[in-house]
Amino acid sequence: STFLGAAQKLGPDDIDPETIKAAAVTYMEGYLWDEPGAKEAFLKAAKIAHDAGRLVSLTLSDSFCVDRFRDEFRRLARDEVDLLFANEAEILSLYETDVFDDALQQVRKDCKFAALTRSEQGSVIVADGEVHVVDAEPVSKVVDTTGAGDLFAAGFLYGLTRGKDPVTCGRLGALAAAEVISHYGPRPQVSLADLAKQKGLA
Template sequence: MTAQTLDVVTIGNALVDVLAKAEDSFLETHGIPKGSMTLIDEPRALHLYDAMGPAVEVSGGSAGNTAAGIASLGGKAAFLGKVRDDQLGAIFTHDIRATGVAFDVPHAGSGPATGRSMILVTPDAHRSMNTFLGAAVEFGPDDVIDAQVQAAAVTYMEGYLWDSPTAKAAFLKAARLAHAAGRRISLTLSDPFLVNRYKDELKDFMEKHVDIVFANEEEVCSLYDATDFDTALQCVRAHCDVAALTRSEKGAVIVAGEEVHVVDAAPVKEVVDTTGAGDLFAAGFLYGITNGQSLYDSGRIGALAAAEVISHVGARPERTLADLVAAQLGPAQAKRA
């Protein structure tokens, strides 16, 4: 068996986030659905960029944010995704490597430009994402670095990539590699609109290949056409070994067989921007379970990581999460068990 040298390898869209504050009227004027992720083409991305107010650009993407959070907690993480050999590709590569995450997929020399997500944050802290996937949609089986998947305790897959047929093939390859090496596979459902497009495919993939699933309340209810959370919880527990279900200010519920753990949301003085909350919860939870923590304590680490990221603009932590966890939960949760 390949030796474990990584806690988590994440697979997802390699995107540069362009974040700006906006009023609800801006969303209405430009036909942007509030609180969701909309796929757009490059001309639309350029148009929105010109119309947006002052913006901050930082490497992002859901799985990239999760990898950065794991590194901030002191874990060993790698990211698999696709960028072009252009300016934004260089920004993405520099930023994610600077967080301590390994990113070794070669840049594409042709094809679409590096993807970017235009994120509008309204005064109520909701974020509306307008995403041009660009080169990210070209990610395929040949971009999977076999050795990293085989060496990672968990391979974490971003549901947003499910729109790409080549990425689906890459997911399947990674799942087979991981399980053959005795590792685990994790999937985040990412977005309720995506779930509605592919619910049968996702349920089939979960049942056959996924050990740990992440979803928020709306996503898991959409997956099972459930009218309430408790019904969805009972359905998802039959599809995978562990389900980590987030419920915003209500905290999270971790279910594994007959085990059910309710984790309170960590307090935050002011919710500034919810971008990345689910990504950082996943980071904390995955760090915990790959470093000897219980399901409940892993959920607590996830809640703290999510609280940190919603306290400021941007989807990457602004303070070292290992220090935050040590201060709030004690050093035992902040270091490798």
């Protein structure tokens, strides 16, 4: 079970408008969508970001979160979120289907951008209605998948905020995720910037 620690106390007073205005993308964790104060904080942050012409992203975090807050997450995805991150189980749960392509067509209607990860099958990127399939980065052995989704999002957002095209963003996400699943622990053990340069993605 995920333990959120002090993050459970997130509330609207914790939102720093100047920080959000200065950020190209505000990244929100679905795990935090539990407490009323956190929900207020999300909506406040999204409004500040959009008023400043910035992007809002949301990761669904866990299919159990989606099961609890499906209708609310759908509204968020449709009304507040520019970029949705989800793995296959999460997006299937969000749209209550067992067919990935059905969920894909739904998210195309709801979100301008979506990055959907499918483990060894790579990822599917939705950008302005277009769909791009990106291969997973090969690894010799999967050791620990902790942090894979967060590292994928980090790589993807790195590319997006530097004006990279959707496929390159997906490849950067795949590269970062591949590094972290090749060892124990959720933090990279080598320079992701160096890896990106080696692959010609930086």
